[in-house]
Amino acid sequence: MGFNFDKFYERWILISGLIHLTGFIITYLNGSSVIWSLLCVIIFGIYLFKIISVLPNLPFIYGYANWISILRLLIIITLLGIFPLLKDLQLFLFFLIAIILDGIDGFVARKLNSVTKQGGILDMEIDALMVLILTCIHVINFKISFWIVLPASFRYIYAWILYVHPLKSKKEMLPKIIRATIAVCFFLALLLPFVVNSLISDIIINISGVLIMLSFASSYLINKIKSRTK
Structure with a gap:
């Protein structure tokens, strides 16, 4: 039997979620993020190793994007791994670079006609990790409310x-442009505590957090209702 990417990814995301949430808890409790960093290397290393066999013939194995x-x-x-050693402005600049690269990789993939399902998922999971890491840093430094972890x-x-509770259909209810806009707003909002007044950043982060949850909840509930009415 050949490699089934969909089944692999279903298992990978479940294990990945447990690993990242465990890493978050360890980091929050003892202030050391080294273990979480190593776990990230391992879990993403497994993903990158496994997708090689299903990627199309891209340059440099994975493709430029x-x-x-x-x-x-x-x-x-x-x-x-090193955030306790960095100042807020340094963290702001480096995470901003990461967000800018997020836009560049998608542009390069479309420009070179090398868009792949596996690459899109990799991009999405890196986004999810970055959001959780930013939240962890701010919670540890008492810059945002703990509920934003949710x-x-x-x-x-x-x-x-x-x-x-699986769904027969996993179709997203909100248009992609709206979902992308909500995600980008949440990314940028999580940068604000590094550089602006806590009251301003709290308001924007809380609104963005609510919108993120509504985005997920609307898709699940509407699909659930549709599956029951069929």
């Missing part, structure tokens, strides 16, 4: 919800 994503991943994991980790929670 995916190498930009991998560079972004390495930046984020490094920041996770929308920040909802990507992983949602995966487990779908595993326990």
Whole structure:
């Protein structure tokens, strides 16, 4: 039997969610993020190793766009490991670079006609990790409310919800442009505590967090209702 990417990814995201949430808890409790950083290297290393066999014939194995994503991943994991040593402005600039690279890799993939399902998922999972890491940093430094951990980790929670209560259809209800806009707003909002007044950043982050949860909840509930009426 050949490699089934969909089944692999279903298992990978469930395990990945448990690993990242465990890493978050360890980091929050003892202030050391080294273990979480190593776990990130392992879990993403497994993903990158497994997708080689199903990627089309791209240059440099993964293709230029995916190498930009991998560079972004390495930046984020490094920041996770050393964030206690960096100042707020330094963290702001490095995470901003990671967000800019997020836009560049998609542009390169479309420009070179090298868009792949596996590359898109890699990009999405790096985004999810970055959101959780940013939230962890701010919670540890008492810059944002602890409840933001919920929308920040909802990507992983949602995966487990779908595993326990699967849907016949997983169609997204909100248009892609709206979902992308909400995600980008949440990314940028999580940068604000590094550089602006806490009251302003709190308001924007809370609104963005609510929108993230509504985005996931609307898709699940509407699909659930549709599946019951058929």
